[in-house]
Amino acid sequence: MVDLKLISENLISGKAAKVKELVQQALSEGIEPSKILKEGLIAGMDTVGVKFKAGEFYIPEVLIAARAMHSGMEILKPQLIKSGAKSSGRFAVGTVKGDVHDIGKNLVAMMMEGAGFEVLDLGTDVSSDKFVDAVKNKNIEVLGMSSLLTTTMPMMKETIDALAANGLKGKVKTIIGGAPVTQNYADEIGADAYSTDAASAVDKVKALLK
Numbered sequence: 001m002v003d004l005k006l007i008s009e010n011l012i013s014g015k016a017a018k019v020k021e022l023v024q025q026a027l028s029e030g031i032e033p034s035k036i037l038k039e040g041l042i043a044g045m046d047t048v049g050v051k052f053k054a055g056e057f058y059i060p061e062v063l064i065a066a067r068a069m070h071s072g073m074e075i076l077k078p079q080l081i082k083s084g085a086k087s088s089g090r091f092a093v094g095t096v097k098g099d100v101h102d103i104g105k106n107l108v109a110m111m112m113e114g115a116g117f118e119v120l121d122l123g124t125d126v127s128s129d130k131f132v133d134a135v136k137n138k139n140i141e142v143l144g145m146s147s148l149l150t151t152t153m154p155m156m157k158e159t160i161d162a163l164a165a166n167g168l169k170g171k172v173k174t175i176i177g178g179a180p181v182t183q184n185y186a187d188e189i190g191a192d193a194y195s196t197d198a199a200s201a202v203d204k205v206k207a208l209l210k
């Protein structure tokens with residue numbers, strides 16, 4: 001029997017091909033897909049989050065681990081869908097209109113996926129209308145917005161106002177982040193949460209859904 005810890009360890013060290021092989025082996029040995037996800041892939045990404053927060057891992061290590069996570073997920077996803085594994089929640093994320101910076105946003109998306117959320121990545125330069133559409137039509141529980149420019153931060157307020165105007169303000173929770181964004185700004189515009197980094201964003205989103 002594959003030890004699921006081996007999947008975590010290989011994910012943490014970014015060995016994508018090995019993770020893929022071990023996930024395949026675990027499935028063929030009849031281990032439940034949701035168990036492989038939780039005790040292999042998610043457990044590994046959790047450790048990556050802890051190491052990133054502690055300053056032991058930098059962005060390249062996180063991206064390499066996330067790639068390994070994706071390679072395992074490729075194999076696991078169809079099986080998870082078949083077995084009806086419950087996701088942690090539905091999360092959409094995008095970089096706001098006028099802003100094309102996406103490295104931080106992608107990290108947030110990867111960490112959320114690693115924590116078992118279904119993630120809808122809306123990309124960059126996302127208008128408030130597009131954010132509202134996603135919330136309305138894709139059954140989103142938490143909406144994340146990223147902004148790296150002081151000039152595009154007001155788009156976060158515009159989106160939160162647009163959610164309110166569409167009667168969605170209490171129905172969807174919002175979380176914002178990006179280098180120039182602060183907790184004060186989140187409070188000022190009525191965002192439900194603010195996070196300094198991608199790993200903490202996972203904890204904040206989980207807290208929002210409690």
Ligand code: B1M
Nearest residue numbers: 099100101102103104144145146149150177178179197198
């Ligand atoms: Co731009 N850029 N850039 N840039 N760029 C900055 C942001 C800048 C600080 C550089 C500087 O002047 N010192 C400055 C902004 C100044 C300001 O407004 N305060 C700047 C500027 C001015 C510009 C242009 C206007 C330059 C020009 O054309 N004159 C232009 C704007 C383009 C546009 O968006 N319309 C521009 C363009 C670009 C590139 C395209 C060349 C490239 C982006 C490539 C890409 O993303 N695909 C780029 C880059 C790479 C940077 C820097 C160097 C690095 C940004 C980055 O990826 N950091 C940046 C300077 C810097 O930050 N040192 C700079 C790594 C990333 C992991 O961090 O995105 O902060 P970050 O994400 C963090 C946290 O913020 C948080 O989690 C991550 C860590 O875990 N986080 C969230 C982010 N989003 C979150 C969402 C959450 C929660 C947490 O919840 C939803």
